[in-house]
Amino acid sequence: MNNGEDKTPARVNLKDGTIEIPKSLFNKNSDSYHEFKVNKSPFMVYHELIHIEGNIKHRINLTNKRIKGWIDYADKQLHEYRRSEDALIICGKIFKRDDIFSGTLLRFKIDLIKRFWWRLGIFGIKERWKYFKMERVVKKGYKKRGL
Numbered sequence: 001m002n003n004g005e006d007k008t009p010a011r012v013n014l015k016d017g018t019i020e021i022p023k024s025l026f027n028k029n030s031d032s033y034h035e036f037k038v039n040k041s042p043f044m045v046y047h048e049l050i051h052i053e054g055n056i057k058h059r060i061n062l063t064n065k066r067i068k069g070w071i072d073y074a075d076k077q078l079h080e081y082r083r084s085e086d087a088l089i090i091c092g093k094i095f096k097r098d099d100i101f102s103g104t105l106l107r108f109k110i111d112l113i114k115r116f117w118w119r120l121g122i123f124g125i126k127e128r129w130k131y132f133k134m135e136r137v138v139k140k141g142y143k144k145r146g147l
Contacts, residue, residue: 010022031087031088031091031093033084034084034087034088034091034093035084035088035093035095037080037081037084038081038084038085038088038095038097038098039095039096041077041080041081041084042081042098042101045077045101045105046101046104048073049074049104049105049108052070052108056115064116064119064120064121067112067116067119067120068120068123070112071109071112071113071127074105074106074108074109074112075109077105078102078105078106078109081101081102081105082102085097110131113127113128113131114128114131
């Protein structure tokens with residue numbers, strides 16, 4: 001292998017179209033996994049969020065279980081991204097932090113809860129109340145500052 005192939009995390013098999021990813025990316029304690037999560041994962045998650053928004057817009061198979069799964073997906077991706085950032089900081093690696101990505105994931109999760117809280121039962125009510133209180137605190141802070 002040459003140096004260019006060492007830096008590529010995945011290879012595409014042109015014969016059958018499969019994507020081969022090395023097992024080192026699945027070891028959640030390796031540096032290459034954390035680098036992959038911080039550098040490449042946001043593009044895949046953006047694609048998935050666009051797909052989910054399309055399903056919501058066209059009302060394709062909107063079930064309570066699926067909505068809860070989307071909220072869990074956003075929460076899991078946000079947690080893994082922040083965990084990978086912390087791991088790279090501890091290792092002393094230099095990387096470009098993507099605050100827009102984490103903000104987009106959080107906003108997506110909050111919008112889902114606001115839009116479908118009544119369908120999610122007790123979980124939806126608890127989450128909606130939590131974000132309602134958070135928004136009130138933020139608005140009070142803006143009023144105190146005169147913004």
